[in-house]
Amino acid sequence: MANDILEKMKSSLLDLDMDATIENVNSIIRSDGTVSVQEAIDAISEALQVVGKRFQDGDWFLTELVYSGEIAKAAMELLSPLLAVGTSQQLGTIAVGTVAGDLHDLGKNIFINFARSAGFEVIDLGVDVAKEKFIGAVKEHSPLVLGMSCLLTVTAGEIGKVIEELINQGLRDKIKVIIGGACLTAGFAKDVDADAFAPDAVTGTDIIRKWITL
Numbered sequence: 001m002a003n004d005i006l007e008k009m010k011s012s013l014l015d016l017d018m019d020a021t022i023e024n025v026n027s028i029i030r031s032d033g034t035v036s037v038q039e040a041i042d043a044i045s046e047a048l049q050v051v052g053k054r055f056q057d058g059d060w061f062l063t064e065l066v067y068s069g070e071i072a073k074a075a076m077e078l079l080s081p082l083l084a085v086g087t088s089q090q091l092g093t094i095a096v097g098t099v100a101g102d103l104h105d106l107g108k109n110i111f112i113n114f115a116r117s118a119g120f121e122v123i124d125l126g127v128d129v130a131k132e133k134f135i136g137a138v139k140e141h142s143p144l145v146l147g148m149s150c151l152l153t154v155t156a157g158e159i160g161k162v163i164e165e166l167i168n169q170g171l172r173d174k175i176k177v178i179i180g181g182a183c184l185t186a187g188f189a190k191d192v193d194a195d196a197f198a199p200d201a202v203t204g205t206d207i208i209r210k211w212i213t214l
């Protein structure tokens with residue numbers, strides 16, 4: 001039953017049927033926990049992997065990529081508020097943005113929602129965030145953690161530039177840096193002197209929670 005409804009939602013997204021996807025997400029929400037919000041978000045991510053493969057293989061074009069992103073965004077907007085009912089704990093402030101040149105924000109937003117529901121105050125810097133804006137946010141808000149999201153190989157170098165600037169401005173030892181996004185790896189994080197790479201939002205939230213409680 002749980003699998004059926006998740007498969008139905010994935011199929012409707014991959015059929016690029018906005019109405020049916022929204023209806024399926026609403027059925028999941030009405031299922032009262034039979035399917036968890038986390039399972040629904042994972043299913044959307046899985047469908048987007050298929051979108052990426054179709055785009056990469058030349059079976060789908062930019063129009064389909066854009067529209068599938070819009071459907072996923074609309075689905076996430078229904079699911080996100082259900083995550084944000086977590087806790088009244090105040091674990092501290094983190095700042096998160098997608099690096100310069102990159103407009104992908106679905107994964108960043110999922111991480112933000114998980115972090116908020118875990119009790120962090122999150123400053124969302126948005127997408128296409130210039131190095132100067134990351135540094136400005138660190139100076140202004142003194143967050144415990146800086147999170148950077150990056151989905152494009154061509155923009156991954158921006159992460160190293162931000163970290164370099166943190167070092168130049170004497171800020172690096174005051175903040176932990178976590179990075180995430182489909183084109184990154186733990187090895188890349190090591191190369192650019194980030195403190196951690198998270199393959200998904202749940203792992204990312206666990207890592208920053210550990211940093212705070214250690």
Ligand code: B12
Binds near residue numbers: 066067110
């Ligand atoms: C949807 C989508 C789009 C949408 C984005 C909509 C939006 N609002 O985000 C649009 C249409 C805008 C788009 C545009 C482009 N895209 Co695009 N896109 C995708 C797609 C299909 C899904 C991305 C996604 O949202 N995945 C689901 C989320 C949940 O996964 P995620 O982002 O990885 O996030 C998870 C983790 O990584 C982690 N995470 C992410 N960020 C962070 C940050 C922190 C701090 C932490 C802790 C964790 C964390 O947590 C998340 C949840 O678990 C991917 C395919 C793929 N396999 O990723 C291609 C993909 C990323 N796009 C690609 C390309 C090439 C483009 C374009 C260049 C296409 C073009 N020719 O114009 C443009 C670039 C525009 C730009 N300047 O940014 C390529 C990138 C290849 C590469 N390695 O460089 C991909 C991989 C497709 C492919 N296979 O070719 N895209």
